[in-house]
Amino acid sequence: MMRTAAIYAERKLGHKTVAVLPVHYPREIFTAMDVHTVELWGPPGPPRGPDAGRIQAYACAVVRNALAFLASGGADAADAILFPHTCDSIQGLATLAPDFGGWGKPALRYLHPKGGDGPAARTFVRAELVHLADRLAELTGRPLALPRLAEAIRLHARIDRLRGEILSRRAFLGMDDRELYRLLRRGEFLAPGDHLAELAAAARGLGGERAQRGVPLMVTGYVPEPATILDSLASAGAFVAADDYAAVGRRVPLSPPADGGDPLDTLAAKAFTMPPCPTRGGDQDVRMEYLETLYRRSESAGLIVHIQKFCEPELFDVPAIRRRFARIGAPLLYLEGEMEASLSGQVVTRLEAFVEMVDAGRKAP
Amino acid sequence: MIARRVRYEITARALGPALVAMERWRSRLRRRGRGAGRAEGPFGPPLESTRKLKELTALHYLAGRFADGAVPVAWVTSGFPVEMLRPLGFHTVYPENHGAICSVKRMVPELSDAAEREGYSRDLCGYARADLGSVATGKTPVGRLPRPDLLCCCTNICQTVLYWYRALAAHFRVPLVVIDTPFVYGEAQPHLLAYVADQLRELTEIAERVAGRKVDRAALVETMRLAREGTRLWDECLRAGRARPSPWTGFDSFFHLAPIVAMRGTRECNAYYRMLRDELNDRVARGVGGIADERVRLLWDNLPIWFNLRDLSTVLARNGFNIVCATYTNAWAEAGSMIDPADPEGSSARAYLHVLLNRDLPHKISIMKRLCREHGATGAIFHSDRSCKPYSIGQIDLMGRLASETGVKGLLLEADHADPRAWSEAQAYNRLHAFMELFA
Numbered sequence: 001m002m003r004t005a006a007i008y009a010e011r012k013l014g015h016k017t018v019a020v021l022p023v024h025y026p027r028e029i030f031t032a033m034d035v036h037t038v039e040l041w042g043p044p045g046p047p048r049g050p051d052a053g054r055i056q057a058y059a060c061a062v063v064r065n066a067l068a069f070l071a072s073g074g075a076d077a078a079d080a081i082l083f084p085h086t087c088d089s090i091q092g093l094a095t096l097a098p099d100f101g102g103w104g105k106p107a108l109r110y111l112h113p114k115g116g117d118g119p120a121a122r123t124f125v126r127a128e129l130v131h132l133a134d135r136l137a138e139l140t141g142r143p144l145a146l147p148r149l150a151e152a153i154r155l156h157a158r159i160d161r162l163r164g165e166i167l168s169r170r171a172f173l174g175m176d177d178r179e180l181y182r183l184l185r186r187g188e189f190l191a192p193g194d195h196l197a198e199l200a201a202a203a204r205g206l207g208g209e210r211a212q213r214g215v216p217l218m219v220t221g222y223v224p225e226p227a228t229i230l231d232s233l234a235s236a237g238a239f240v241a242a243d244d245y246a247a248v249g250r251r252v253p254l255s256p257p258a259d260g261g262d263p264l265d266t267l268a269a270k271a272f273t274m275p276p277c278p279t280r281g282g283d284q285d286v287r288m289e290y291l292e293t294l295y296r297r298s299e300s301a302g303l304i305v306h307i308q309k310f311c312e313p314e315l316f317d318v319p320a321i322r323r324r325f326a327r328i329g330a331p332l333l334y335l336e337g338e339m340e341a342s343l344s345g346q347v348v349t350r351l352e353a354f355v356e357m358v359d360a361g362r363k364a365p
Numbered sequence: 366m367i368a369r370r371v372r373y374e375i376t377a378r379a380l381g382p383a384l385v386a387m388e389r390w391r392s393r394l395r396r397r398g399r400g401a402g403r404a405e406g407p408f409g410p411p412l413e414s415t416r417k418l419k420e421l422t423a424l425h426y427l428a429g430r431f432a433d434g435a436v437p438v439a440w441v442t443s444g445f446p447v448e449m450l451r452p453l454g455f456h457t458v459y460p461e462n463h464g465a466i467c468s469v470k471r472m473v474p475e476l477s478d479a480a481e482r483e484g485y486s487r488d489l490c491g492y493a494r495a496d497l498g499s500v501a502t503g504k505t506p507v508g509r510l511p512r513p514d515l516l517c518c519c520t521n522i523c524q525t526v527l528y529w530y531r532a533l534a535a536h537f538r539v540p541l542v543v544i545d546t547p548f549v550y551g552e553a554q555p556h557l558l559a560y561v562a563d564q565l566r567e568l569t570e571i572a573e574r575v576a577g578r579k580v581d582r583a584a585l586v587e588t589m590r591l592a593r594e595g596t597r598l599w600d601e602c603l604r605a606g607r608a609r610p611s612p613w614t615g616f617d618s619f620f621h622l623a624p625i626v627a628m629r630g631t632r633e634c635n636a637y638y639r640m641l642r643d644e645l646n647d648r649v650a651r652g653v654g655g656i657a658d659e660r661v662r663l664l665w666d667n668l669p670i671w672f673n674l675r676d677l678s679t680v681l682a683r684n685g686f687n688i689v690c691a692t693y694t695n696a697w698a699e700a701g702s703m704i705d706p707a708d709p710e711g712s713s714a715r716a717y718l719h720v721l722l723n724r725d726l727p728h729k730i731s732i733m734k735r736l737c738r739e740h741g742a743t744g745a746i747f748h749s750d751r752s753c754k755p756y757s758i759g760q761i762d763l764m765g766r767l768a769s770e771t772g773v774k775g776l777l778l779e780a781d782h783a784d785p786r787a788w789s790e791a792q793a794y795n796r797l798h799a800f801m802e803l804f805a
């Protein structure tokens with residue numbers, strides 16, 4: 001509902017809207033071309049309408065729900081759709097819906113490289129950005145203006161910096177997890193300027209004193225859905241001290257973009273400054289190193305691995321995560337979901353037991 | 366190193382062929398006792414080439430036992446542009462092919478259990494689970510797999526291989542080369558072609574470093590020529606299936622696919638397919654079919670159900686149904702024709718981007734329609750493969766379209782290409798019998 005309201009507000013300004021599938025995409029180009037983006041993570045809950053049945057039940061709920069949602073007209077307010085090159089399932093959806101029914105408006109794709117960060121990948125990202133800008137120009141009737149892109153890069157760098165600051169100093173923020181994630185995830189559909197204002201207001205609340213007293217936990221996984229997981233954590237006496245969700249923490253660059261120069265080069269370079277994410281490939285050891293550092297820096301006392309069932313990119317890293325965190329003696333809870341509307345009682349009990357166990361471990365002499 | 370090399374060469378060139386010759390002699394005796402070349406059950410007489418195929422496979426895996434430390438070893442995905450490695454003398458191992466062998470030998474549950482104990486989910490690709498379980502336990506039906514010096518993965522069949530090979534790289538602590546082939550919607554744009562060609566040049570540098578020698582361009586050109594010729598020969602074998610009756614079954618072709626996947630770009634591969642093609646054409650001329658009484662001709666979509674090929678083919682054959690074409694086997698006959706020895710990197714980029722699994726659904730349906738038309742298939746079995754998402758997503762629509770646009774009747778058969786635990790025999794055969802009744 002909020003997403004639709006944001007689309008209509010942007011439409012009044014004469015802006016086109018593109019619905020975006022997970023995970024990574026160069027939002028700066030859209031901002032520079034006055035194209036509003038609204039992300040589509042599922043949506044959670046049971047699929048709308050029968051079209052989910054066009055994809056076998058052994059594919060993840062994210063793509064099954066997305067197909068049902070698109071085919072039932074759920075994203076009709078958008079003018080186009082973007083499928084980032086995230087995984088085999090989204091890749092399949094990116095031809096199924098536009099070519100065989102479910103989405104009749106323009107379909108864009110963003111193919112980000114999976115093969116490391118050598119010169120071939122860097123050249124390709126830049127070329128792909130130009131290609132995407134050309135497709136957006138067809139949609140808007142206006143070409144990409146480089147000064148506007150430079151401006152958009154600066155705007156998003158400010159957003160990224162605030163998101164990074166809030167996440168890394170999370171224990172000093174007096175918001176509960178539900179509020180925090182509501183704030184961070186509003187970035188999925190708000191106009192960037194509006195999101196920036198909300199983040200700036202929240203960041204002012206980052207005090208010098210620790211505001212979170214619960215059991216600090218790190219979470220790695222895909223997307224914090226169902227959002228009731230955050231309520232359950234809170235009522236069990238824990239909070240998310242470090243975030244490695246693909247939808248959230250993994251989209252905050254590790255370093256700011258370079259100043260000046262060709263904005264397309266700057267944006268292409270940004271793709272290689274992101275935290276490790278299995279959907280982008282990269283060395284598994286580097287990712288494990290990153291996760292351990294995040295865990296230690298946040299002084300987390302336990303790790304929750306929160307995966308979507310059938311999600312191959314995430315699932316293949318689970319053994320390495322288990323090994324690494326066992327080695328450092330970190331308690332780990334593994335949860336698998338299917339974009340349910342709320343957590344089952346059984347999962348809530350497991351969460352509570354885990355928090356209790358971690359807390360007892362912390363207090364033990 | 367030298368001793369290992371000598372042992373490897375002796376195994377590959379002398380001991381292996383001697384063992385194979387002995388086995389050939391023994392099996393000739395056995396077959397003489399049974400009556401060689403006679404039809405068995407509902408099938409036509411067995412293909413003579415199958416014996417040669419077994420020998421080739423046995424030799425490859427036998428030599429592989431002694432490959433590490435003797436020659437550079439690369440583990441390679443089936444869609445990888447392996448031609449680039451051949452001139453550097455790599456012994457190549459195909460974990461997917463190994464996975465298929467594990468499945469035929471019914472070892473996947475045990476290997477998968479081992480992988481699951483490591484934390485891998487049962488929802489992952491059956492080949493990956495078999496391989497990771499084999500790596501964890503050292504168990505394999507082929508004796509021993511050599512340790513890799515280089516891991517080579519190409520995303521043109523799926524992204525699964527990327528995640529799988531990342532895990533292998535972390536385990537073996539050897540370099541991983543990823544040839545990233547972005548999915549092609551329509552035709553590949555120039556920047557995609559340039560990207561893949563650039564990666565192939567980067568691959569050469571890494572492979573040269575691992576092999577400790579430089580690529581001989583003349584040898585590379587020759588390998589490319591052989592690969593293109595091999596693809597053409599494989600295509601000729603598949604075209605034999607257009608005859609009525611088809612001289613072989615789709616299930617035969619699944620096995621005979623191994624050389625074009627794992628030995629592409631070698632003389633042995635091409636010699637083998639010349640022999641197979643000639644045998645198939647001879648059968649066509651003599652009217653010898655893959656099954657005894659072919660009444661209904663079918664298309665197969667997706668990977669084979671490796672662990673159940675014999676039973677499934679028998680049920681179909683008994684009822685006069687023959688798989689005469691398959692999107693899976695055809696995939697290896699398609700893109701290789703784009704290879705141009707004069708431009709190894711550029712033409713490989715085009716060829717390896719345009720493989721079936723890396724292309725959109727309109728392309729897939731056009732291939733299916735063409736195969737059905739050319740082979741006179743009036744039905745299609747869509748193996749809905751639980752653990753191969755890239756091949757399976759879209760099948761439900763493909764089946765509906767094929768039926769509505771061409772009248773080809775379809776059956777969606779749920780299984781797993783490698784793991785029998787996902788196979789519900791009674792349910793599958795009920796559905797299969799109901800499907801066959803549609804053709805009564």
Ligand code: SF4
Pocket residue numbers: 022060061062063086087088089090222279308310311312313314
């Ligand atoms: S949950 Fe995983 S498999 Fe599903 S769309 Fe997202 S990345 Fe792909």
Ligand code: SF4
Pocket residue numbers: 461490491492493522523524525526668752753754755756782
């Ligand atoms: S079976 Fe499917 S998922 Fe597995 S390696 Fe092959 S294409 Fe990839």
